[in-house]
Amino acid sequence: MENFVERNPNLKIKIVDGTSLAVAVLLHSIPEYTKSVLLAGNxxxxxxxxxxxxxxxxxxxxxxxxxxxxxxxxQLPQEMQKHLVLSDSCTSKVWLIRDEVGIQEQNKAAKGVHFIPFSQLPQNNLRKDCTYHSTPAVVVPEAFENLHACEN
Known part of the structure; x- marks a missing residue:
């Protein structure tokens, strides 16, 4: 990536890696009104x-x-730690889960919880009274060229 930036010093775009892109897509998948989420997984x-x-x-x-x-x-900066809570109650209506979260953990969720996966594999729809989102993804615009080039 450094070579690309050096060859194109006047770029006015933000270069991201796969993790930051995945996080951006996940953030976009969370309903706007959400004030708390439950994070489950490794x-x-x-x-x-x-x-x-x-x-x-x-x-x-x-x-x-x-x-x-x-x-x-x-890992979190000191000023951000106040938003991180160790909880036994699982009260959040939005759960961000990885594929290792099984039925025992999902059974702790209240009725109507939205399960949003943040892994490559989608979750199995284990409960009928909850909403399961697909693994978040982005669509590449048709105008995008050289999709499979290493610089993209």
Missing amino acids: FTKTAYFLTLALCQKEVQVEVVQRELYKLLKL
């Missing part, structure tokens, strides 16, 4: 940047796994 780069972005927007991030909570708290 600690990943995507989970961290998703938590950071949500905390910056002053959205409360509930975490039920103590180990995930500790890892996120260590």
